[in-house]
Amino acid sequence: MKPTPLPKQKNLRADCAWVIYQILENGKSSRDCLERVQRRHNPRDNAWIQEMSLGVMRRLPLLQHWLRTLLDNPLKGNKKIIEHLIMLGLYQLAFSRVSQHAAVGETVNAAPYLGGTALKGLVNAVLRNFTRQSLVDAPIDNPIINSGLPKWLYKAIDNAYEAGADDVRSATNAMAPIWLRVNRRKVSLQQYTAMLDEAKIAYSLSKEHADGLILEKREEVTGLPGFSDGYFAVQDGAAQLAAHYLGAKDNERVLDCCAAPGGKTGHIIERTPGIAHCLALDADGQRLKRVDENMQRLGHAPVIKQGDAANPSEWWDGEQFDRILLDAPCSATGVIRRHPDIRWLRKSTDIENLAALQQTILHALWTILKPGGTLLYATCSILPQENKQQIRTFLASTDDASLSPIVKTETIENPGRQILPGEQQMDGFYYARLVKSAGE
CATH class of the missing domain: 1.10.940.10 (NusB-like)
Structure with a gap:
């Protein structure tokens, strides 16, 4: 056109x-x-x-x-x-x-x-x-027209979720709430909610999110208390789980891969004051500018670098990482309720190409993870081809990789946690945690 x-x-x-x-x-x-x-x-x-x-x-x-x-x-x-x-x-x-x-x-x-x-x-x-x-x-009388989804995605959800497919499609079309993550380096959750109370801004809390809250009504974010002071970041509840599941500790080297716009990078730093080194990597130079802007507002100073995650030799300094967060390129089918144009920008043929890229990046990053180190694989997808099938394939082809369960129901055949849109008001997201054997 x-x-x-x-x-x-x-x-x-x-x-x-x-x-x-x-x-x-x-x-x-x-x-x-x-x-x-x-x-x-x-x-x-x-x-x-x-x-x-x-x-x-x-x-x-x-x-x-x-x-x-x-x-x-x-x-x-x-x-x-x-x-x-x-x-x-x-x-x-x-x-x-x-x-x-x-x-x-x-x-x-x-x-x-x-x-x-x-x-x-x-x-x-x-x-x-x-x-x-x-x-x-x-x-x-056409369920695909009534669903508001392209035919390929309608059928993909059918194949993945069978009896629960209608619920997934309904949640995909719902309006997403605004989640905030309080910057614990500057203010506690209790202190910030007191500021919202004073401003008469309604919110709710989540038991699973130590730093998170949900606004009851849509608000202009830049007008909220403490925005310019970096007291909070806008980050969905599902994405807020990344830093928790990664579990970085003081004195560790951490890589946040495909990091833009930097929400997870900021959260990792906020949860780990004594982190030795945090590298925020992304292939898109324009999006890295947003990482820099967000980090400046929040008061954080990670190393920010442009680079292709599939080719570490282009940007890696030669010292292995203790923990790697791979927020892999994906179909973004879990965040359609927040970005409804995604359903029309993605095609069915994209999924196979994305799955191949995800495997390439997984294997490339595994080589720069320390023995005994942890890699957290994440996508904002609800499609099994990008999620549990990827992890099954990787585990089957990687002798020194093992699954570190996030939830009790995980098995090698059904690895990771799949969050569906609307679950606890979160976006659709997938996490799987892998550990590299320490060797002899």
């Missing part, structure tokens, strides 16, 4: 349609597209753009079904973006608090900003026919 430039003049709905178009037609992430658009608007409008564009991602199969029903012929070429504007209008009418008058009128008025002046009548007709025909109330 030919790249479509951001409209020269800002318009709320045109800019939102541009974000949707970039994700679906050009494979761009919502993070990158939203950042470009949101520079042009005020915070309140930015929140609306994010809510609408990600809402379209959650309801896309249904919106596309309605679009095909209402549109005689698909739009092509430079007119294609108007289809995305129409879907935005349909989403407003069906799922938002926007009035019918504004949803139709303002969406029609946005068409010229996208080069669609001649298509204003079409946009108006489609949206009014949608309302006139009461399509929002018409039942659709």
Whole structure:
């Protein structure tokens, strides 16, 4: 698809349609597209753009079904973006608090900003026919359309979770809460919750998370008490378990591999004041800038380095690590509720390629782990091919590797802990802990 430039003049709905178009037609992430658009608007409008564009991602199969029903012929070429504007209008009418008058009128008025002046009548007709025909109330006897997921992922969840598949899909489509991790180097959990109480910000605590809390309502994070002072980091509860399961100790050398944006690095340092050396490694130089920014705000000073985890010879200093956290590149199917565009950016063919890369990285990092050392394997995936199947394969091919159970139910055939979306309000995540034999 030919790249479509951001409209020269800002318009709320045109800019939102541009974000949707970039994700679906050009494979761009919502993070990158939203950042470009949101520079042009005020915070309140930015929140609306994010809510609408990600809402379209959650309801896309249904919106596309309605679009095909209402549109005689698909739009092509430079007119294609108007289809995305129409879907935005349909989403407003069906799922938002926007009035019918504004949803139709303002969406029609946005068409010229996208080069669609001649298509204003079409946009108006489609949206009014949608309302006139009461399509929002018409039942659709297609579970894949109703799931809001691509066909391949719908079936993959079926294969992995059988009777529990509907629950997994439902949780995948839910809204994710905001988790905070209190920076224990600067403030205790009790001290920080007292600050939230004073600010009248509601929260809940979790028994499994010594440093974590969940906000009861969505808040502007930068406006929370202590943000600029580094009193907390935004980090989902599942990701907060990494530092706990890794179990780093004072005077140890620790590698956090594929570390960006640095949440787990910060937590490791906060839990281990006497750590000898902590290296945050990532292949993406742009994302490493975020690691540096986050570490500065939190007051931490790990070594930050760009490098390919599959090729340690390019960046390793020759001294083995006591503990390695491998947050492996994965499908991110466990965090779709937080990043709904992921479902449309991933393809079924990606899973096999990712699984091969995960094995390559596992074996490469194993060579730089000390005898007796611990490697914690983690993904934000819910697919067995990236999780327990990976660990089974690695254990079968690595004589000096053994499983160090995280939960009592683990076996060699069923290794690790699989957290499903919504479990204790957490994202979907997988952990397996491996120990390297100490030798003779």
